[in-house]
Amino acid sequence: MYLNGDFVAEDAAHVSIFDRGLLFADAVYEVFSVLAGRIIDHAAHMARLERSLAEMTIAHDAAATDWAGVLATLIARNDLTEGTIYLQVSRGAADRDFLFPAPGTPPTVFAFTQARALVDNPMAQRGMRILTRPDRRWGRRDIKTVQLLYASMMKMEARAAGVDDVWLVEGDVITEGTSQNACIITRNGHLVTRDLGHHILPGVTRLSLIDIARQSGITVEERPFTIAEAQGAAEAFVTSASLFVMPVVEIDGLSIGDGRPGMETMALRKAYIDHARGTG
Structure with a gap:
């Protein structure tokens, strides 16, 4: 998995119980399809992610991360030929409060792969x-x-x-x-x-x-x-x-x-x- 800038084993990936994605569903996500080890419509998915972040005022600069490289690494390390990649960005972890946390609170960002048949779906x-x-x-x-x-x-x-x-x-x-x-x-x-x-x-x-x-x-x-x-x-x-x-x-x-x-x-x-x- 990719978690907050690092690649970690699935069983070693953890987020805080105070993460606002868990407590308030205060998070956005994207699902990318992968065929023959390649991502479909990558640019359109990233544009929608950036729009979702802006609409939710979640302070994460998606363009600052080499997401093409991150996703390619996940595909390679998980030997994914066909399936999906799930990417989520939450507002981060903070004391439970309906008000948004203080500016500068780092978002929680993670991504993982799921192998599945997309073309030969019965x-x-x-x-x-x-x-x-x-x-x-x-x-x-x-x-x-x-x-x-x-x-x-x-x-x-x-x-x-x-x-x-x-x-x-x-x-x-x-x-x-x-x-x-x-x-x-x-x-x-x-x-x-x-x-x-x-x-x-x-x-x-x-x-x-x-x-x-x-x-x-x-x-x-x-x-x-x-x-x-x-x-x-x-x-x-x-x-x-x-x-x-x-x-x-x-x-x-x-x-x-x-x-x-x-x-x-x-x-x-x-x-x-x-x-x-x-x-x-």
Whole structure:
């Protein structure tokens, strides 16, 4: 692992019980995908990390660290070929107080790898089944913080129901998945994904996929869409760093299209994987 400037064995990595990431979820994070030992969309992830730090006023100059070198070292030392790297920055350790600690308190910074199959994920062949549930998260979902309790609860609810995940909704409008951006392909072939704002995370995979879709001649609409529109769509899918482009075949028990991963979705998945392999 990387911890506060050093590389240490996993069982030797420790943080203070007074760390604000632990006590207040006062921390931000990023998850990088790795294919063939190379990081995908590194610059976009680092730009989002810097934005999250600024929005949270966490005093850590991400640009001052050679993160490309740090992540490359983690990949090499852990012999990671395919998987993810988790990077977190908290406001640091201080006496428990709702007020932020004094200026100069050093942040807590760590990163670690997780080996997993990203390309040959069997879910891509069968598609995801989704429930919809009310979105009860805080109002700044555009900041990638570690405040993930509600998302975790919804993932457990999905598991208990025998499905794969949850899409969160306000009224009848879908915001996003528990850890993914939500997308549909309309009957006239348009790709629709929720517009950016405080209500959703600006996904890096979402951003790359929009560029790929437009370069392929697909019309992209960034706007709200309802549960009913999603259920009546030709295809549906999610985007995330660990799932890439993952088809959705059922929402609240109703099949999307013919109930199988859509051809356009699978073509976009392949195009994204080609992008990842070519520009990692």
